[in-house]
Amino acid sequence: MVNFIKNRISTIITITLVSIFLTYLSYVVYTDIGEKKRYEAIFRYLTVEKGYKESDISKIEAVHSIQAFLFSYEPWSIPVVFNDEPNAIYYYHYNDGVISQGGISGYTESEVYKHFESVKGGLDKSKLSD
Numbered sequence: 026m027v028n029f030i031k032n033r034i035s036t037i038i039t040i041t042l043v044s045i046f047l048t049y050l051s052y053v054v055y056t057d058i059g060e061k062k063r064y065e066a067i068f069r070y071l072t073v074e075k076g077y078k079e080s081d082i083s084k085i086e087a088v089h090s091i092q093a094f095l096f097s098y099e100p101w102s103i104p105v106v107f108n109d110e111p112n113a114i115y116y117y118h119y120n121d122g123v124i125s126q127g128g129i130s131g132y133t134e135s136e137v138y139k140h141f142e143s144v145k146g147g148l149d150k151s152k153l154s155d
Contacts, residue, residue, distance in 0.1 A: 056089045059101065063087035063119045067103050070117075070124045075142075083108045107140050115140055 064087050071077045071085075083106040094100035103117040113131040115138075117124060126142045133139075141148035 059089060060087040063101060063103055066119050066122075066124060067105065067117050071105070077107075081108055082106075083111060110139065113138055113140075 064085055067085055067087070068082075071082060072079060085103065085105050088102045088104070089100055090098075090102065091100070093102075099118060099120070101119065103119060104114045105117060106114055110131075110133050113129060113133050115129055116127040118127045129138055129141060129148070138148040
């Protein structure tokens with residue numbers, strides 16, 4: 026009887042550990058595939074549709090957040106940094122094949138965000154009213 030209980034506990038622990046490992050592994054695969062898909066889509070959007078050269082873009086990074094997912098926010102954040110504005114980060118969204126710019130953080134020396142898509146010619150913060 027004691028051996029039966031030990032075997033049962035051992036089996037339960039093994040099944041639990043394997044389940045945790047498989048869950049973690051599937052999350053890693055999901056985020057890896059998602060990062061590549063979003064990176065390629067944003068890169069194609071910026072270079073083909075918006076006409077940027079590859080040399081204009083300093084960094085594109087697709088980041089997945091479990092916390093955002095749990096709080097029903099967009100789980101993917103895609104920050105982009107352009108070479109001519111190294112201290113400004115432009116955030117993009119990718120949903121069902123549709124790409125949109127979601128916001129900006131950081132700063133530029135002139136307070137003009139040249140790559141802001143909602144305003145022709147960029148966003149000039151110095152001309153915004155308080």
